[in-house]
Amino acid sequence: MKYNAKILSTDNVLLKNIGNIDPLKIEEYVTSGGYEALKKTVSMDRKEVIDVVSDSGLRGRGGANFPTGRKWLFTYNAQADQKYIICNADEGEPGTVKDRILMEGDPHQLIEGITIAAYAIGATKGFIYIRGEYRDSINTVNAAIKQAEEKGMLGKNILGSGFDFELSVAMGGGAYICGEETALIDSMEGKRGEPRLKPPYPPVEGLFGKPTIVNNVETLSNVPHIIVKGSEWYRNIGASCSPGTKLFMLCGDVNEPGILETPIDLSFAEIIKKYGKGTSGGEVKFAQIGGSSGNIFTPEMLEKVWTYERCCEFNVSYGTGSIFVCNDRRSVVDHLLTVAEFFEHESCGKCTPCREGTHRIKEIVEEFAFGEGTVSDLELLKELCLVMKRSPICGLGQACVNPVLDAIEYFKGEILAN
Amino acid sequence: MECRDGNLVAFIERSVAKYGTGRENLLPVLRDVNEEFGYVSGAAFIEISRLMDISIGEIHGVASFYSFINEENKGNYIIRLCKTISCDMAGKDKIEKTLERELGIKFGESTKDGLFALEYANCMGLCDKGPAMLVNSQLYDSLTPESVLDVISEYRRNIR
Ligand SMILES: Cc1cc2nc3c(=O)[nH]c(=O)nc-3n(C[C@H](O)[C@H](O)[C@H](O)COP(=O)(O)O)c2cc1C
Ligand code: SF4
Ligand code: FES
Numbered sequence: 001m002k003y004n005a006k007i008l009s010t011d012n013v014l015l016k017n018i019g020n021i022d023p024l025k026i027e028e029y030v031t032s033g034g035y036e037a038l039k040k041t042v043s044m045d046r047k048e049v050i051d052v053v054s055d056s057g058l059r060g061r062g063g064a065n066f067p068t069g070r071k072w073l074f075t076y077n078a079q080a081d082q083k084y085i086i087c088n089a090d091e092g093e094p095g096t097v098k099d100r101i102l103m104e105g106d107p108h109q110l111i112e113g114i115t116i117a118a119y120a121i122g123a124t125k126g127f128i129y130i131r132g133e134y135r136d137s138i139n140t141v142n143a144a145i146k147q148a149e150e151k152g153m154l155g156k157n158i159l160g161s162g163f164d165f166e167l168s169v170a171m172g173g174g175a176y177i178c179g180e181e182t183a184l185i186d187s188m189e190g191k192r193g194e195p196r197l198k199p200p201y202p203p204v205e206g207l208f209g210k211p212t213i214v215n216n217v218e219t220l221s222n223v224p225h226i227i228v229k230g231s232e233w234y235r236n237i238g239a240s241c242s243p244g245t246k247l248f249m250l251c252g253d254v255n256e257p258g259i260l261e262t263p264i265d266l267s268f269a270e271i272i273k274k275y276g277k278g279t280s281g282g283e284v285k286f287a288q289i290g291g292s293s294g295n296i297f298t299p300e301m302l303e304k305v306w307t308y309e310r311c312c313e314f315n316v317s318y319g320t321g322s323i324f325v326c327n328d329r330r331s332v333v334d335h336l337l338t339v340a341e342f343f344e345h346e347s348c349g350k351c352t353p354c355r356e357g358t359h360r361i362k363e364i365v366e367e368f369a370f371g372e373g374t375v376s377d378l379e380l381l382k383e384l385c386l387v388m389k390r391s392p393i394c395g396l397g398q399a400c401v402n403p404v405l406d407a408i409e410y411f412k413g414e415i416l417a418n
Numbered sequence: 419m420e421c422r423d424g425n426l427v428a429f430i431e432r433s434v435a436k437y438g439t440g441r442e443n444l445l446p447v448l449r450d451v452n453e454e455f456g457y458v459s460g461a462a463f464i465e466i467s468r469l470m471d472i473s474i475g476e477i478h479g480v481a482s483f484y485s486f487i488n489e490e491n492k493g494n495y496i497i498r499l500c501k502t503i504s505c506d507m508a509g510k511d512k513i514e515k516t517l518e519r520e521l522g523i524k525f526g527e528s529t530k531d532g533l534f535a536l537e538y539a540n541c542m543g544l545c546d547k548g549p550a551m552l553v554n555s556q557l558y559d560s561l562t563p564e565s566v567l568d569v570i571s572e573y574r575r576n577i578r
Contacts, residue, residue: 005546094502094541132449132486133542135555173445173484176540190444192483208442249546251504257546292503292541322545324503338503342540348483 005097005249006258008275013245014221015261018105023140026147029108035153037224041116042161049120050076053223055231057243062088062179062216063290063319064395065308071213074203075121078211085118085126085213086188086206087220090172090179092131093291094342095322098247099217101259103130103137106221107144111167113220115154116227118165121213126165129184131172142169176346180394181206181214183348194350195394218247238263242308246321250276253284253327268302272325282327286410288335290319292342293399296406332411333368333418336404340365343400354397357388361404368418378415382408423461429454430465439470444480448487453555456496457488485539493528493535495573498552502541508548516563520570533577534570 007015021028029035041049054069075083087110091099102110110128118126130138145167148154156164170188177183178193185207187193206212222244226234235243242264251257254276262271268287272279287297295316304310311317326335340362349355364381367373385401385408392398407415433450437443447466451458458481467474481487488496497517501510518524521534528535544550547559551566558569 091543092541095504095545096541097543097546100543131543132555133552133557135557171446171449173449174486174539175484187445188442190441190480192480194483251545251548252507259546326507330507335503338501338506342502345540 005101006256007101007260008250008256008258009260009262012261013225014102014109014218014247015105015259017109018101021106023105023107024143024147026108026144026151026153029106033228034108034224035112035151037227038112038115038153039159040227041119042159042163046076046120046122049116049227052231053120053226056226056234057231058219058222058226058234059242059308060216061218061222061246061320063093063317065317068215068219071203071215072117072121074201075123075211075213078204080211082125082208083121083123083211083213084207085114085121085123085215086181086184087114087126087128087217088179088181088184088214089128089130089134089137089217090184091134091217091320092176092179093293093320093322095249095251095288095291095324096320097249098259098321100134100137102217102221102247103128103134104140107141108148109221109224110141110217111144111148111154113223114167115158115165116223117213117215117220118167119158119163121211123213124164124166126167127170127188128167129170129172129178129188131178132174138169138171145169175348177348177394177396180396183394184214185212192348194348195396197393238265239305239307239309246318248275248321248323250323250325252287252323252325253280253282253330254278254325255280264307265305267305268297268323269299271323272302276323276325279325279327282329285326285328285330286332287326288324288339288403289322290317291322291324292339293396293402294319294322294324296403296410298410331418332407332414333365336365336407337362337369339400339403343396347396347400351392351397353388354392354394354400357384357392357397358400360384361388361401365404368415371418373415373418375416378408378412426451426455426459426462427465430462430469434466434469441470441472444470444472444477445484448477448481448484452487456494457491459491491532492537494533494577495553496535496537498537498539499525500540500542500544500548500550501538502545504541504545505548505550510549512563513549513551513561513566516566517570520567533574 050072058068060066178187180195182196183193202212245261249259256277260275343358344362347354347358388401433447437446525536544559549561550559
């Protein structure tokens with residue numbers, strides 16, 4: 001637990017145990033109420049478990065916000081001799097550390113969530129795909145799996161129910177794109193981790209061609225709580241269209257960087273003030289939310305509460321929940337350059353618009369950084385971004401232009417004056 | 419061609435036996451070899467190809483895709499400094515300069531004694547504790563010019 005981040009909130013659900021129990025002692029998790037959900041689950045009908053999760057309104061926390069219950073239903077309904085569940089722990093979105101904290105601080109909460117999901121969809125094999133850099137997470141989760149097996153929470157005939165489930169860790173190879181679910185699946189099959197053309201989608205045809213659920217660590221960590229306390233409890237937390245709590249990470253120019261858990265009933269400005277002790281080094285100029293491909297939020301936008309509905313209305317997303325604060329001494333162009341360099345490196349190169357586009361974007365932003373950019377360069381940049389938003393096959397190519405387009409919209413004058 | 423190194427062959431045989439010969443075990447095997455020898459040599463490709471029945475071209479395609487697999491011997495200690503935004507804002511530049519000055523090489527190069535190599539990496543999930551870097555698989559966070567020099571000294575001592 002050497003790398004645990006600072007936890008800024010106190011009224012927590014997912015983070016409740018973190019720092020308060022020894023993650024390597026399953027007894028402590030059990031004493032805190034752990035594995036009650038699994039006990040309840042194995043006495044339930046599989047479809048009933050899915051219904052509870054659907055009713056709760058839980059949405060995926062890996063960035064795409066897809067309703068979790070609906071996804072599970074696809075796999076539940078699919079006919080196959082083998083189904084899989086994969087927990088996506090490839091966390092590579094800059095500014096995002098939540099999955100690491102959840103794995104290192106409370107691994108049994110995650111294992112319990114995965115096992116419940118496996119039961120519901122009928123998977124007998126599961127994997128946690130952890131990014132290779134996270135050695136501590138890998139060791140902690142491996143140790144926790146072993147303990148769960150010894151206690152009969154994993155393996156054959158779980159809790160005497162006749163349900164068998166085998167869980168193991170797969171290690172990522174240091175490629176950001178492997179967080180995309182189909183690239184992740186290819187990587188697990190021993191191939192280059194490049195996104196597949198969709199459809200078919202993984203819930204119907206995934207790992208080794210079998211129906212496969214891919215869910216984020218945070219998504220699955222919510223599941224035991226929903227099963228124990230019920231879908232209504234969950235729906236009553238926060239705004240009705242964005243139920244439940246969400247983990248956010250504060251970084252950049254804030255006085256207190258760290259991780260926090262809150263229902264979606266606070267504005268980002270309030271989060272920065274309440275949990276981050278305010279902006280450091282000046283006033284807030286903008287915040288990029290949801291990692292490198294996240295949208296840029298102006299101070300006015302930060303004042304709003306961004307429920308799921310409002311996000312849809314304004315076509316923005318808070319993605320993984322990282323809040324990257326920039327004060328008024330920061331240059332937008334410098335910020336864009338770091339982001340552009342990131343994507344130039346991380347584009348997997350499978351589709352031409354993304355491979356060439358990320359490279360060209362960096363070149364043009366570089367011109368502005370050197371003070372050589374012109375009005376026509378900026379127009380070209382915008383056009384390029386609009387093309388990229390439409391053409392590539394995966395979310396990287398489509399979303400990496402978001403911050404660039406936002407910056408052009410909100411900070412055109414500053415970019416041209418650079 | 420490099421000669422067949424008995425040590426390497428035995429290691430790969432053990433690794434393949436541990437994971438199995440299925441295609442899905444290619445990455446774990448590559449990683450094992452990389453960790454043990456610091457890189458995956460041409461000779462290693464040949465052995466893996468023979469034992470797992472995957473063409474060398476295929477293996478190369480996979481190995482070159484993942485930044486964790488080295489295809490050449492870069493150095494005993496590969497230092498990967500995070501150049502992504504949080505670390506950049508937290509003072510990555512100072513660490514960068516300190517490392518270059520101390521080792522007498524630029525990023526992308528290795529020291530003559532083969533001890534260290536300097537590379538950049540993208541975000542490694544220590545954003546709230548930047549600047550951060552990896553030395554082989556060991557993470558270091560909250561770096562300062564002083565602490566990074568301590569890390570280097572420690573690795574130098576280790577070698578002796
Ligand atoms: C470029 C790219 C990177 C992604 N990285 C991650 C990641 O690191 N972790 C994650 O959970 N989802 C990531 N996703 C989203 C996954 O494809 C997938 O939607 C998600 O794992 C589904 O889980 P959820 O429904 O629980 O959110 C990424 C998507 C894209 C396009
Ligand atoms: S959009 Fe980019 S990252 Fe995604 S598959 Fe195409 S080239 Fe690869
Ligand atoms: S930005 Fe450096 S670790 Fe995340």
